[in-house]
Amino acid sequence: MEFELKILGSASATPFLNRHHTAQVLSVDANSYLIDCGEGTQRRLMEYKVRHQRLGAIFISHLHGDHFFGLFGLLSTMHLHGRTEPLLLFGPAGLDDIISTQFRYSHTQLSFELNFTPVDTTQHALVYEDKYLTVHSLPMRHRIPCCGYLFREHPKRRHLDKTRLPADLTPAQLSRLAQGEDIFDEAGNLVVANADVTTDPSPSRSYAYCADTLYTPALADLVRDVDLLYHEATFMDDMRERATLTHHSTARQAAHLARRANAHRLLIGHFSSRYRELEPLLDEAKAVFEWVELATEGKIVTL
Numbered sequence: 001m002e003f004e005l006k007i008l009g010s011a012s013a014t015p016f017l018n019r020h021h022t023a024q025v026l027s028v029d030a031n032s033y034l035i036d037c038g039e040g041t042q043r044r045l046m047e048y049k050v051r052h053q054r055l056g057a058i059f060i061s062h063l064h065g066d067h068f069f070g071l072f073g074l075l076s077t078m079h080l081h082g083r084t085e086p087l088l089l090f091g092p093a094g095l096d097d098i099i100s101t102q103f104r105y106s107h108t109q110l111s112f113e114l115n116f117t118p119v120d121t122t123q124h125a126l127v128y129e130d131k132y133l134t135v136h137s138l139p140m141r142h143r144i145p146c147c148g149y150l151f152r153e154h155p156k157r158r159h160l161d162k163t164r165l166p167a168d169l170t171p172a173q174l175s176r177l178a179q180g181e182d183i184f185d186e187a188g189n190l191v192v193a194n195a196d197v198t199t200d201p202s203p204s205r206s207y208a209y210c211a212d213t214l215y216t217p218a219l220a221d222l223v224r225d226v227d228l229l230y231h232e233a234t235f236m237d238d239m240r241e242r243a244t245l246t247h248h249s250t251a252r253q254a255a256h257l258a259r260r261a262n263a264h265r266l267l268i269g270h271f272s273s274r275y276r277e278l279e280p281l282l283d284e285a286k287a288v289f290e291w292v293e294l295a296t297e298g299k300i301v302t303l
Contacts, residue, residue, distance in 0.1 A: 041070035060091030061211035062146035140213035158198035220260035233268035255288035269295030
């Protein structure tokens with residue numbers, strides 16, 4: 001089953017040539033989830049051939065414009081293209097008021113149901129679940145209420161080993177074994193133990209999105225052993241004072257968090273427009289944590 005992240009935008013507050021405002025798409029099997037929606041996101045979806053009609057849920061980290069100014073345009077396009085499937089929207093309280101005001105003054109009535117769930121940005125809590133994964137909020141420390149999101153696949157079923165299966169099992173019994181059950185006879189006696197005829201399941205995959213935040217070591221406990229960690233790296237470490245003043249992190253700090261969390265891989269993004277070249281930020285992070293990459297436009301990471 002596909003578990004793939006696409007980077008649509010990697011810039012911070014001010015866009016830069018070939019660097020757009022923050023937006024990412026996580027695709028799991030046939031479902032896609034949009035994470036933040038900076039200005040121009042719908043155009044980026046077109047460029048990277050992501051069908052917006054496949055989006056089942058949108059997760060907004062906070063209400064600074066570079067993370068959600070593209071939302072109204074995207075919703076309007078979904079409406080104009082005749083979407084009828086309900087859409088789930090998650091984000092800080094107040095986002096619903098902003099969207100409602102835009103709809104009211106533009107006389108927009110959506111052709112689909114938009115269900116908004118406010119997220120308590122101070123809590124680490126389950127905010128969404130479907131048949132593929134769970135999504136938990138991650139508290140960030142920014143100038144306004146802000147959260148990240150942790151996406152984890154559900155535990156997978158053990159694999160049936162056909163070479164170990166008794167020959168006389170019925171289709172119903174095989175189905176129960178595939179569901180992880182043991183097989184008992186009518187008298188309640190164990191006939192086939194699931195563990196005896198299966199092998200370990202494939203590992204469940206995970207992705208943590210850490211949005212705009214001061215360096216917060218406590219986050220490491222919430223994303224422990226995550227397969228892929230995205231962490232903002234607006235500045236290099238020689239501007240740590242500026243990062244602290246604006247409630248952002250440096251590339252070195254992002255790498256320290258990845259190391260603390262025992263993350264398998266790190267992506268850094270949300271780059272300040274002061275940096276024309278991004279290799280120095282990558283080098284700074286790699287000096288602390290080896291498995292780090294730049295979250296630049298069009299990058300695809302498959303887990």
